[in-house]
Amino acid sequence: MTAPTEVVSWRDFTMADARGYLAAPTPSDDKYSRGVLGVITGSRAYPGAAVLGVEAASRTGLGMVRYLGPGRATRLVLQRRPEIVTAQGRVQAWLLGSGMDAAARSGRVTAELVAALGQGHPVVIDAGALDLVHAGTGSVVITPHASELQRVLGEWGVDVSVTAISEDPQGWAQRAAELLKVTVLLKGHVTHIAQGTRGYRVTAPTTELAAAGSGDVLGGILGALLATHAQAISNDPSVMARLAATAAVVHGLAGEKASGGGPIVALDIAESVPAVISGLRSSY
Ligand SMILES: NC(=O)C1=CN([C@@H]2O[C@H](COP(=O)(O)OP(=O)(O)OC[C@H]3O[C@@H](n4cnc5c(N)ncnc54)[C@H](O)[C@@H]3O)[C@@H](O)[C@H]2O)[C@@H](O)CC1
Numbered sequence: 001m002t003a004p005t006e007v008v009s010w011r012d013f014t015m016a017d018a019r020g021y022l023a024a025p026t027p028s029d030d031k032y033s034r035g036v037l038g039v040i041t042g043s044r045a046y047p048g049a050a051v052l053g054v055e056a057a058s059r060t061g062l063g064m065v066r067y068l069g070p071g072r073a074t075r076l077v078l079q080r081r082p083e084i085v086t087a088q089g090r091v092q093a094w095l096l097g098s099g100m101d102a103a104a105r106s107g108r109v110t111a112e113l114v115a116a117l118g119q120g121h122p123v124v125i126d127a128g129a130l131d132l133v134h135a136g137t138g139s140v141v142i143t144p145h146a147s148e149l150q151r152v153l154g155e156w157g158v159d160v161s162v163t164a165i166s167e168d169p170q171g172w173a174q175r176a177a178e179l180l181k182v183t184v185l186l187k188g189h190v191t192h193i194a195q196g197t198r199g200y201r202v203t204a205p206t207t208e209l210a211a212a213g214s215g216d217v218l219g220g221i222l223g224a225l226l227a228t229h230a231q232a233i234s235n236d237p238s239v240m241a242r243l244a245a246t247a248a249v250v251h252g253l254a255g256e257k258a259s260g261g262g263p264i265v266a267l268d269i270a271e272s273v274p275a276v277i278s279g280l281r282s283s284y
């Protein structure tokens with residue numbers, strides 16, 4: 001693969017930056033105008049990922065989550081969150097793929113994912129839907145870790161090792177964003193977000209975030225931010241990268257708050273999100 005042609009300026013994305021992307025409902029808002037997130041995540045093997053993403057999206061603040069994943073995951077999601085709607089209907093953004101395995105996906109689920117990607121809405125593509133990035137017709141942000149990015153790049157004809165990506169996450173996030181024409185959020189202790197000529201770094205305030213399901217929570221936070229900023233994205237697609245960086249900031253702070261210096265489980269991160277958002281709104 002040739003070197004990137006665009007000059008990308010990288011900078012740290014701060015808490016003060018994030019504050020501007022945390023929408024609060026106005027007096028004239030209703031649940032539809034605030035933003036509805038459609039979610040197709042989870043599978044027979046990983047139903048818990050659906051619960052984690054839905055919980056995180058709900059805790060980030062939006063009008064409604066419409067969960068449209070498989071049966072067992074639906075039951076678990078509803079047990080945890082009865083406010084989740086499981087009927088088809090309009091959405092302003094999608095969260096797709098967490099807790100799915102592309103190799104094990106049924107034709108029906110693939111068709112549902114492709115249909116969602118074809119609606120032109122902003123989309124978070126995670127884990128087991130990353131192979132469908134080509135089908136996105138709206139603004140797309142992908143959320144791979146290094147191993148997932150290696151797989152995606154391989155599918156696009158770029159042969160690179162996980163080690164090479166881990167040694168130069170900035171460069172590879174940038175190259176992937178350019179090749180795939182999407183926003184790339186490459187997860188790690190330092191998360192790198194690349195889109196066009198812009199790049200943002202978010203350093204995690206705690207290493208306790210390295211825990212199963214933590215990335216599924218990040219996907220939910222980001223999905224909610226896309227749903228609540230669908231109009232802003234439509235006006236200026238470059239806002240996708242700043243929303244992705246905001247999600248990483250909120251995720252990191254929520255992990256830090258949940259941890260308090262001790263270990264955490266992924267659901268703790270989601271549960272800490274409202275307090276983090278409250279703190280960010282009032283601190284700057
Ligand atoms: N409770 C749940 O339902 C959970 C579901 N999960 C889902 O499990 C599926 C499989 O996810 P995994 O990523 O764990 O895949 P795998 O467990 O299949 O790991 C694939 C490869 O990626 C490597 N890898 C994992 N994280 C890496 C990182 N940060 N940097 C470099 N290499 C890394 C692993 O060493 C392995 O070689 C996804 O759909 C995910 O969303 C996980 O999020 C864990 C929690």
Ligand SMILES: Nc1ncnc2c1ncn2[C@@H]1O[C@H](COP(=O)(O)OP(=O)(O)O)[C@@H](O)[C@H]1O
Nearest residue numbers: 145187188189204207209210212213214215216
């Ligand atoms: N060493 C680390 N320090 C801080 N954060 C980390 C570290 N390793 C991973 N993370 C974060 O934890 C999350 C892990 O996501 P992911 O790899 O998708 O795991 P899972 O699939 O289990 O949810 C990401 O948000 C990533 O940025």
